[in-house]
Amino acid sequence: SQTIHQWPATLVQPVGSPLSLECTVEGTSNPNLYWYRQAAGRGLQLLFYSVGIGQISSEVPQNLSASRPQDRQFILSSKKLLLSDSGFYLCAWSIGLAGENEQFFGPGTRLTVL
Amino acid sequence: AQSVTQLGSHVSVSEGALVLLRCNYSSSVPPYLFWYVQYPNQGLQLLLKYTSAATLVKGINGFEAEFKKSETSFHLTKPSAHMSDAAEYFCAVSGDSGYSTLTFGKGTMLLVSP
Numbered sequence: 521s522q523t524i525h526q527w528p529a530t531l532v533q534p535v536g537s538p539l540s541l542e543c544t545v546e547g548t549s550n551p552n553l554y555w556y557r558q559a560a561g562r563g564l565q566l567l568f569y570s571v572g573i574g575q576i577s578s579e580v581p582q583n584l585s586a587s588r589p590q591d592r593q594f595i596l597s598s599k600k601l602l603l604s605d606s607g608f609y610l611c612a613w614s615i616g617l618a619g620e621n622e623q624f625f626g627p628g629t630r631l632t633v634l
Numbered sequence: 635a636q637s638v639t640q641l642g643s644h645v646s647v648s649e650g651a652l653v654l655l656r657c658n659y660s661s662s663v664p665p666y667l668f669w670y671v672q673y674p675n676q677g678l679q680l681l682l683k684y685t686s687a688a689t690l691v692k693g694i695n696g697f698e699a700e701f702k703k704s705e706t707s708f709h710l711t712k713p714s715a716h717m718s719d720a721a722e723y724f725c726a727v728s729g730d731s732g733y734s735t736l737t738f739g740k741g742t743m744l745l746v747s748p
Binding site for chain 2: 619
């Protein structure tokens with residue numbers, strides 16, 4: 521069966537510090553991978569998605585970046601965090617290109633920027 | 635372009651009462667529609683999805699949703715609420731655009747009282 525892992529589970533960082541969140545998927549190959557941010561009362565905002573190694577599409581311009589160094593690894597990074605980067609970050613995966621395929625979500629990382 | 639509107643950021647019901655969570659969508663192509671549930675500090679779990687096979691879709695935990703094209707709606711219902719149903723519910727839409735990116739509504743928090 522497939523599983524998705526995210527770490528860390530919680531993170532408290534000062535403004536201006538770097539960020540690295542990691543997501544890995546097990547039990548599948550060539551997944552589409554996604555990063556979302558969830559802020560209170562604002563639903564889920566798609567940040568990045570990837571259809572293959574080294575292929576990243578950005579949905580929202582900001583000070584975050586994403587990388588996919590391996591087939592089942594997706595990393596979210598920032599060089600300098602802002603207060604507005606606080607939120608709940610969710611990684612997800614799906615198989616197939618058609619829109620009918622559901623996404624499967626990881627447990628999330630709660631980021632607080634102080 | 636596609637969008638989702640969830641009416642009511644909070645819905646309160648008594649245990650045993652009917653649950654109705656509303657979702658209206660906008661899509662320029664035939665949509666695929668999803669309902670997800672999120673428990674506090676967890677990732678999202680798929681409840682059900684509509685992929686044009688049948689307009690009435692049954693999901694997990696006794697939930698179901700009906701696709702009504704004429705009303706551009708995909709409301710979620712459950713005949714009898716249970717305390718364990720208390721969570722946040724998200725409606726999402728994707729189009730047959732080649733990549734399964736989802737557009738989420740802002741969510742509805744379901745509160746269940748004894």
